[in-house]
Each structure stands twice: as structure tokens, then as C-alpha cells.
Amino acid sequence: MSLRLRPLTVQDEEQALAAQAELAPDDFMFLLDTTPGQPWADYVGRLAAIRRGEALKEGWVPATFLVAEVDGEIVGRVSVRHELNGWLTRYGGHIGYGVRPQFRRRGYATEILRQALQVARAAGVERALVTCDLDNVGSAATIERCGGVFEGIEPESEGTTAKRRYWIDVPPPPP
Numbered sequence: 001m002s003l004r005l006r007p008l009t010v011q012d013e014e015q016a017l018a019a020q021a022e023l024a025p026d027d028f029m030f031l032l033d034t035t036p037g038q039p040w041a042d043y044v045g046r047l048a049a050i051r052r053g054e055a056l057k058e059g060w061v062p063a064t065f066l067v068a069e070v071d072g073e074i075v076g077r078v079s080v081r082h083e084l085n086g087w088l089t090r091y092g093g094h095i096g097y098g099v100r101p102q103f104r105r106r107g108y109a110t111e112i113l114r115q116a117l118q119v120a121r122a123a124g125v126e127r128a129l130v131t132c133d134l135d136n137v138g139s140a141a142t143i144e145r146c147g148g149v150f151e152g153i154e155p156e157s158e159g160t161t162a163k164r165r166y167w168i169d170v171p172p173p174p175p
Contacts, residue, residue, distance in 0.1 A: 075103040093129040
């Protein structure tokens with residue numbers, strides 16, 4: 001598969017904003033921490049700062065935001081959190097990913113998660129928590145294909161839907 005994860009760039013504005021609009025009806029934020037009217041270059045710079053753990057908002061942790069690209073088209077995205085806080089431990093997990101609607105059912109989610117696990121390992125995560133909405137059978141299957149071991153269900157709370165919780169042991173990269 002030719003899917004590759006890479007950082008968002010200033011050239012990605014049009015595709016990324018389109019993805020944001022496409023996933024909004026699903027209550028899924030393609031872009032994280034956007035501010036209305038913020039220049040795109042500033043937003044891309046903000047993502048780099050979050051990756052470095054700089055100027056984090058309260059409750060945020062260092063995280064790597066990457067887009068998934070196939071043949072020059074952004075098909076999805078992933079956010080790899082380098083550590084967990086209380087909310088992430090209950091609901092968000094180490095890795096959050098999404099695929100644009102027109103690119104679903106092509107194996108992209110599985111490949112995004114596989115590659116994201118290596119990004120997590122590079123950030124020091126040896127055991128990754130990955131969650132999905134209780135009713136998202138597609139995401140549950142993706143997580144299980146990537147080695148996810150079901151731990152249980154976190155009930156709905158704090159304005160968050162119930163989540164299925166999985167742990168994945170992340171092997172070190174080959175020598």
C-alpha cells in the first residue's frame with residue numbers, strides 16, 4: 001500500500017479544510033485546535049509546537065499530528081499522543097485517527113493505525129491505549145486487526161460517548 005503518514009504543510013490547506021467539512025457531520029474534528037481566522041501557516045506551526053510539547057493548553061499533552069496521503073491525496077489523519085492525562089486515559093487514548101468518507105473501506109484506517117503505532121513507539125510509548133465509540137464496529141475491527149486487546153467499556157460521561165478500550169503492545173522497530 002502506498003499510504004504514508006506525514007506532517008501537515010502549508011500546501012495542504014485546501015484538502016485539510018475539505019476533510020474538516022466532510023467529517024463535521026460525524027462530529028469528528030479532522031483538524032485539532034483550530035482558531036477561526038488563524039492564518040494557515042500559523043496553524044501548521046502550532047501543530048509543530050504541540051509535537052515538541054511547547055505552549056500546550058491546559059489539559060493537552062505533546063502529540064504528533066500527521067495526515068495520511070495516497071497518490072497526493074489526503075485520505076485521513078492521525079493524532080499520536082506521547083503520553084496520557086486523565087481524560088485521555090479514560091476516553092481518548094494514545095492514538096486517534098479518521099478516514100475521509102470517500103476513502104473508507106479500502107484498508108486505509110488499518111494502515112494508518114499500523115504506522116501510527118510506530119510513531120507512538122518512537123515517542124516512547126510501549127503499550128498504546130486505543131479507543132473507539134461503542135457503536136463503531138469498523139474502528140473496533142481495525143484496532144483488533146492491529147493487535148488490540150479489548151479491555152472493556154468506559155461508560156458515557158463528561159459529554160463523551162461510551163468508548164471501547166483496547167491495549168496494543170508496540171514492538172520496537174526492527175534493528
